Structure formats: C-alpha cells, structure tokens
Amino acid sequence: MKKILLFVTSMILSNLVFAQKQDTRYFEMRIYYCEPGRLPNLLTRFREHTTKIFERHGMTNIGYWVPVQNDKNALYYVLAYPSKEARETSWKNFGADLEWKSVRTESEKDGKIVSKVESIFMNATDFSPKIKEKQKNPERMFELRIYTATPNNIENVLTRFRDHTVKLFKKHGMENIAYWKSIEKDTTQSKLVYILAHKSEEAGKASFDAFRKDEKWIKVRDESEKNGKIVSKVESIYMKPTDFSTIK
CATH class of the missing domain: 3.30.70.100 (Alpha-Beta Plaits)
Known part of the structure; x- marks a missing residue:
C-alpha cells in the first residue's frame, strides 16, 4: 500500500511539474499576401518599424518566415499574447498608434502593399x-x-x-x-x-x-x-x- 501511495504521489507531482511548463500564452499565426512586387516593401516595414511597435504594445514576436516556393508573395509570422483579451487590446492600441499610422501612410504612398491577411489562433x-x-x-x-x-x-x-x-x-x-x-x-x-x-x-x-x-x-x-x-x-x-x- 505504501509503495502504491508513493507511486501515485510521484505521478501527481510529475504531472504538476509538466503542467507548469506548458506555455499558456495565446498565439496567432498571421499570413500576409502581398500585391505583386510589394513583398520587399512589407519586409522593410516590418524590419524598420512594425516589429518594434508590436513589442511596445505588448505583443511578443516569435518568428518571421518567407516560403521557399512563394508564388503568393506571402509572409508568415507568429505572435504571442498573455491572453485573448490582451490580444484584442494590443491590436486596438496598435491600430491607433500615431507612429504606425505615419509608417503605413508613408510605405503605401506608391500603392497598397498587402492584399489579404489570414490568421490562425492557437494554444500550445x-x-x-x-x-x-x-x-x-x-x-x-x-x-x-x-x-x-x-x-x-x-x-x-x-x-x-x-x-x-x-x-x-x-x-x-x-x-x-x-x-x-x-x-x-x-x-x-x-x-x-x-x-x-x-x-x-x-x-x-x-x-x-x-x-x-x-x-x-x-x-x-x-x-x-x-x-x-x-x-x-x-x-x-x-x-x-x-x-x-x-x-x-
């Protein structure tokens, strides 16, 4: 009986430790499809401005990638937020950010950059x-x-x-x-x-x-x-x- 109790206790503690390690953040994979020839402009905007503004509004930049076979002119990236509610607040504040508004206007003076945006919301x-x-x-x-x-x-x-x-x-x-x-x-x-x-x-x-x-x-x-x-x-x-x- 004692061995059984020790085993059960060990399993519970092990599960608790495992649970503590799980990433509880709210994740979003965003896919931007660019107008023809405009992907370099999008990358420049992210490199010089967008990622920094994201961080300022509580979004964590996880990673940014461009497909090897990229006939759709796409950029894939993943952001993390403390929660779904935090995500909504961050994007609201980002959209109202004066620096972002200025950057977007300046970067699109020669035409629209992004034609479509898709999101996949995720839990780890x-x-x-x-x-x-x-x-x-x-x-x-x-x-x-x-x-x-x-x-x-x-x-x-x-x-x-x-x-x-x-x-x-x-x-x-x-x-x-x-x-x-x-x-x-x-x-x-x-x-x-x-x-x-x-x-x-x-x-x-x-x-x-x-x-x-x-x-x-x-x-x-x-x-x-x-x-x-x-x-x-x-x-x-x-x-x-x-x-x-x-x-x-």
Missing part, C-alpha cells in the same frame, strides 16, 4: 517544447506542417505525437520548434499546427524519408490506425527566416 500543446526565442543558431530551414484530422480524431493525433512522433523526429535529426492546436470559430475540430527546423530543405526531406521507414514509427502508425486513418490532410511549407526574425 502540452508536449510543445519551450520556444527558444532570439536564438543565435546558424540559419536553418524551417518547415510549417498543418495536420487536419479525420472526424473526431484530433485527440488521437495529439496522443500519437505526444507519446511517439516528437521523439522519433528528434531521433532522425529534426528539431522540434513548437506545436500548437488551432482554435476554430465554429464546430470544426482543431488542427495540429507545428514547426520543425532542418539544416536545409534537402536535410528535412532526407529526415522524413528515414522517419517513414523507421520500424518503430511503422508499428506506432499501424497501431494508432487500427480503426482507420486519423489524419486526412497534411500541409507542408518550407520557409526561410527573415533577417529580422527572432528565431533563425
């Missing part, structure tokens, strides 16, 4: 590593991956990642940067959104080839899909960090 998963902001690593290639689960299977996808996939990625030379669960407006189930880092695009593809052939992964995949597929769609985008990204 309980297995996401601590985001190492302002890293001084040699520049890496990043990969954004978004998983759409089959109906009612997002928790099974998360369990597979938590218990197995994240460790296998590391085994095959992939660096786990962050894992999030999207927050959907309607009854649509959440998606898994995550970012990996590789030495290069070629290294990333080689790592995934080795991962898919790994006998442990094959066993895990087959066991998790014994009642049917749990992932219906996988999106992958290789991205380069901008020169002003906090993560490179």
